[in-house]
Amino acid sequence: MLKKERQAYILHQVHLHNKVLSSSLCDEVNVSEDTIRRDLQELADEGKLIKVHGGALSHSFNLTSSQSQNVYLQNKKQVIARKAASLITNGMFVLTSGGTTIMELARSLSPQLKATFISGSIPVVLEYMHHPNIEVIVIGDKVSKNSKITIGSEAIAKIKQIKPDICFLGTNALDVEHGVTDNDWEVVQLKKAMIEASKKVAFLMISEKINSVQPIKVCGLNKIDILITELETDDPKLKPYAKAGIKIL
Amino acid sequence: MLKKERQAYILHQVHLHNKVLSSSLCDEVNVSEDTIRRDLQELADEGKLIKVHGGALSHSFNLTSSQSQNVYLQNKKQVIARKAASLITNGMFVLTSGGTTIMELARSLSPQLKATFISGSIPVVLEYMHHPNIEVIVIGDKVSKNSKITIGSEAIAKIKQIKPDICFLGTNALDVEHGVTDNDWEVVQLKKAMIEASKKVAFLMISEKINSVQPIKVCGLNKIDILITELETDDPKLKPYAKAGIKIL
DNA sequence: CAAATTCATGCATAAAAACGCAAAAAGCTG
DNA sequence: CAGCTTTTTGCGTTTTTATGCATGAATTTG
Numbered sequence A, B: 001m002l003k004k005e006r007q008a009y010i011l012h013q014v015h016l017h018n019k020v021l022s023s024s025l026c027d028e029v030n031v032s033e034d035t036i037r038r039d040l041q042e043l044a045d046e047g048k049l050i051k052v053h054g055g056a057l058s059h060s061f062n063l064t065s066s067q068s069q070n071v072y073l074q075n076k077k078q079v080i081a082r083k084a085a086s087l088i089t090n091g092m093f094v095l096t097s098g099g100t101t102i103m104e105l106a107r108s109l110s111p112q113l114k115a116t117f118i119s120g121s122i123p124v125v126l127e128y129m130h131h132p133n134i135e136v137i138v139i140g141d142k143v144s145k146n147s148k149i150t151i152g153s154e155a156i157a158k159i160k161q162i163k164p165d166i167c168f169l170g171t172n173a174l175d176v177e178h179g180v181t182d183n184d185w186e187v188v189q190l191k192k193a194m195i196e197a198s199k200k201v202a203f204l205m206i207s208e209k210i211n212s213v214q215p216i217k218v219c220g221l222n223k224i225d226i227l228i229t230e231l232e233t234d235d236p237k238l239k240p241y242a243k244a245g246i247k248i249l
Numbered sequence C: 001c002a003a004a005t006t007c008a009t010g011c012a013t014a015a016a017a018a019c020g021c022a023a024a025a026a027g028c029t030g
Numbered sequence D: 001c002a003g004c005t006t007t008t009t010g011c012g013t014t015t016t017t018a019t020g021c022a023t024g025a026a027t028t029t030g
Helices: A003-017 A022-029 A033-045 A064-085 A100-107 A122-129 A153-160 A185-197 A236-243 B003-017 B022-029 B033-045 B067-085 B100-107 B122-129 B153-160 B185-197 B236-243
Strands: A019-021 A050-052 A055-057 A093-096 A115-119 A134-138 A141-143 A166-170 A173-175 A179-182 A201-204 A216-219 A226-228 B019-021 B050-052 B055-057 B093-096 B115-119 B134-138 B141-143 B166-170 B173-175 B179-182 B201-204 B216-219 B226-228
Touching (some): A003 A019, A003 A022, A003 A033, A003 A055, A003 B050, A019 A022, A022 A055, A033 A050, A033 A055, A064 A100, A064 A201, A064 A226, A100 A122, A100 A166, A100 A201, A115 A122, A122 A134, A122 B122, A122 B141, A141 A153, A141 B122, A153 A185, A166 A185, A179 A185, B003 B022, B022 B033, B022 B055, B033 B055, B067 B100, B067 B201, B067 B226, B093 B100, B100 B122, B100 B166, B115 B122, B122 B134, B166 B185, B179 B185, B185 B216
Parallel strands (some): A093 A115, A093 A166, A115 A134, A166 A201, A201 A226, B093 B115, B093 B166, B166 B201, B201 B226
Antiparallel strands (some): A141 B134, A173 A179, A179 A216, B019 B055, B050 B055, B173 B179
8 A cells, every 4th residue: 555545544544533543553454553543643744634532633623513413323334334344245246225324334335445345325426536546337217316326217227137155234223023223215126136136135223123014024033144234243132033043243 | 668658558547546666657657666656757747747755746736726817727627617508408417527617517507407417537527426316427437536526347337327417528628530538547447438328529728739649549539529618719729610510508 | 650552763685766888779861 | 771760668776655663642531
């Protein structure tokens, strides 16, 4: 990895998460802490970020107080994203939906990962594009403004033509009886197609949404291969799903 | 292998992967590192890439962020964008490429405008999405990292299926003799398809780029319906193009 | 305040770049 | 085509750059 490339990655991470730890950075890009520190020093000298003990902060890190609730959720999503990322290995074809949790997954991918990502979510695609070794394929069609993903028959047809190794789906509601449910008809159609196309399906969800139901059914529990939450794998909330044969992560 | 040929290969690699290592290059083309270094130096001098220790980076790696120069260009681009926007009326189907000038166009659209925009450029699409009354259609395919647009046969096939009222294209080089030229083969293929598909074609360009030539031809002057620059319509630089029957804006 | 991190500094080393030079290749000219 | 110039390329040598490691100082944290 080239120096400039590494610094670009660092800057990107800073802008993304508003902070970086030098320890995690040197882990991610596989260089010594000294090198990271020197990079941070240089970037700080250029005014690109603020260097602090243990890492660095984004220059636009002033208005944090108003979003305490969001930060709380953000952390949970990062835990989920890291768990999900651990399932992806070099050479894989990965299909993903959109949503903030998937976005977090896109952000926490290792820069060394070489894989192909397919998605119809514009913000998520933009995020994938920043990774040096990732191939990105966009599913085209009309863009739904509120979900920010491409929807429609063209998109579904395109999904049917591929056979990804794994599919990651953000989840709005999960229930033992009703399975996975959602509230946007178009998005549900798309998710159904994604589930059918993929060899393996992983659902990402914040634990708050467990045992809730939405009006439109996506799929039953039997279609879920892996369920990823921020909880420990032996959390009692997850028991019924484990019992249904779902792998908990 | 000829020098020119080698440099073309290097440029291609840079556009493809966003970076090249001089070590791997001299291995691939079987010349000494010195030669590669000299090539990179030349290409860097011509502004075709960014030379760094150990190799080179694509220009899309905008770590340099020279903002003062950009602001200057930005103003010109806003002038161009406003002119272009005046051509769009309610109900139109508009096809656009990517690039910073088109991005500016996307930003300067009236929030009241009700139209359908079609594009393969991810950042531009994201910008369109912010407009309340605009329908957005994404052209799907593999994403090219340096141009940030979708490229490939799928994208071209999709373009051939539509018949937009007008097409706006960012322009890299224009010349009386050679017409519109560009330096990325894949992007050129896409632009050609866009030109063929559209009822009307408008080219957006900064006046600096007038009377310059790039290696790959997009189209002749006869395909240009409208030329939009930041200059006054009676500027002498534009005379030959007006004489060729192009509407100047 | 004591332990554990994290940082700064100098130094060592390997890799890459710059430089000068000379040979080879290509181009030009009469 | 012979002789000249120019361009291109490769090879040492020297310089610069990037990176890791060791040591001691500074800092966070409990």
